[in-house]
Amino acid sequence: MCEEATVSLADVVQEDEQLQEEASAVLAGSDSERCSYPQGYVKRQALYACNTCTPKGGQAAGVCLACSYKCHEGHQLFELYTKRNFRCDCGNGKFADAPCKLFHAKDDVNGLNKYSHNFFGEYCTCRRPYPDPEDQEDDEMIQCVLCEDWLHGRHLGCDVPDHVESWEMICEACMNTHAFLWRYAARLAGKRRENVLRDLTDPPASDPVPGAAVESDAAKETTADETDGATEPSRKRVCPEEAEAKPGCGLEALQNAGAERPGSGAVFWPPGWRSRLCRCDACQASLAAAGLSFLPDESDTVLAYEKKGRSEEGGAPGHDPLMSALDNLSRVQQLEIIHGYNDMKSELKDFLQGFVAEGKVVTSADIRQFFERQQSRKRRRADDRFHCA
Structure with missing residues (x-):
């Protein structure tokens, strides 16, 4: 008989903390109480699609975080992670007889929203669900910066770099749709972080991207965690006035310099690459016409959004549901309950720390025994008070 796999309490605690941190990164940047519709097309927010209200075969629609909680509780939802420049569809003309409970005055259609097969629970070029019960291969999914679809690493047509979470990916289809990006890829994509940083801070005299801006604060913060322990040498920075003074179009200079990269496979871009565009x-007008005005904006990145979410969650005071329930009790009752509650928390913490220290697995029997001891102690205290009258 095969042994059942077990994990230690320390493993459970560590995994729980990681999940909480990931949730804070994605969800804390969005409002969980108020529908985001009044904010218009939100720069970036967590989104969901409701397969119960808008199933495949109908019109694609997305709902904000608050509406996923308040209006679609118990429904089958597809988690879309985050998407940019989207306005909440909940309760509009796509939802028939299911009005939004949080904000009623909505247009029938949000004409500037962009939709994809993701809104019907399909991802990647293989159009499979995630998680996929039929896929036994251990493979990560990576989001494209432009179309924001999620693709399997094995379907990207290129190698996935180490520490991929600090890189941004543009899929092959988007690269070919916006072919000018291949010129930038020849110069910037696939470089080590320190080489891109050198180009950002100390461009060579033959720099073929004269119209590019210097590294922004957001780019510096993003790259600060990826130095792998190495200390960057101090370098002379180019001031914005000098950068603006450079004549000509950087993209045209790349073309004249013969910058070229084979047009196949997805492309991974290192931190700071956006500030080199x-x-x-002329280039800003072209980006606007292609719907890519966001591309040079370092704050558009998912990493910037997640950092904001972690910061907001970390600064928020902790909420204890028990404390909220004490408002209608007398001061004496409040103090008794608070003391009892804190004693129980302290004892449970000490009890569990013993398992952590010894690397033991906590079983349901152990937890049951702990609370049985608590109940027994409570009964003894009650009996003592009764007999001492």
């Missing part, structure tokens, strides 16, 4: 008037 040309900012001349």
Whole structure:
């Protein structure tokens, strides 16, 4: 008979903390109480699609975090992670007889929203669900910066770099749709972080991207955690006035310099690459026409959004549901309950720390025994008070 796999309490605690941190990164940047519709097309927010209200075969629709809780509780939801420039559809003309409970005055359609097969629970070029019960291969999924679809690493047509969470990916389809990106890829994509940082802070005299901006604060913060312990040498920085003074179009200079990269496979871009895109008037107009005005914006990145979410969650005071229930009790009752509650928390913590220290697994019998001891102690205290009258 095969042994049942077990984990230690320390493993459970560590996994729980990681899950809480990930949830804070994604969800804390979005409002869980108020529908985001009044904010218009939100720069970036956590989104969901409701398969119960808008199933495949109908119109695609997305709902904000608050509506997923308040309006679609108990429904089958597809988690879309985060998407940019989206306005909550909940309760609009796509939802028939299911109005939004949080905000009623909504247009029938949000014409600027962009939809994909993700809104019907399908991902990647293989159009499979996630998680996929039929896929036995251990493979991570990575989101494209442009189309925001999630693709399996094995379907990208290129190698996935180490520490991929600090890189941004543009899928092959989007690269080919916006072919000018291949010129930038020849210069920036696939470089080690320190080489890109060197280009950002100390461009060579033959720098073929004269219209690019210098590294932004957001890029510096993003790259600070990826130094692998190495100390970057101090370098002379180019001030914004000098950067703006450089004539010509950086993209055109790349073309004239013969910058080229084979147009196949997804492309991974290192931290800081967005600030190397040309900012001349012609390039900005081209980006706007292609719906890519967000691309040079370092704060558009998912990493920037997650950092904001962690910061907001970390600064929020802790909420204890028991404390909220004490408002209607007398001061004496409040103190008795608070003391009892804190004693129980302290004892449970000490009890569990023993298992952590010894690397033991906590069983349901152990927990049951702990609370039975608590109940026995409570009965003894009650009996003592009764007999001492």
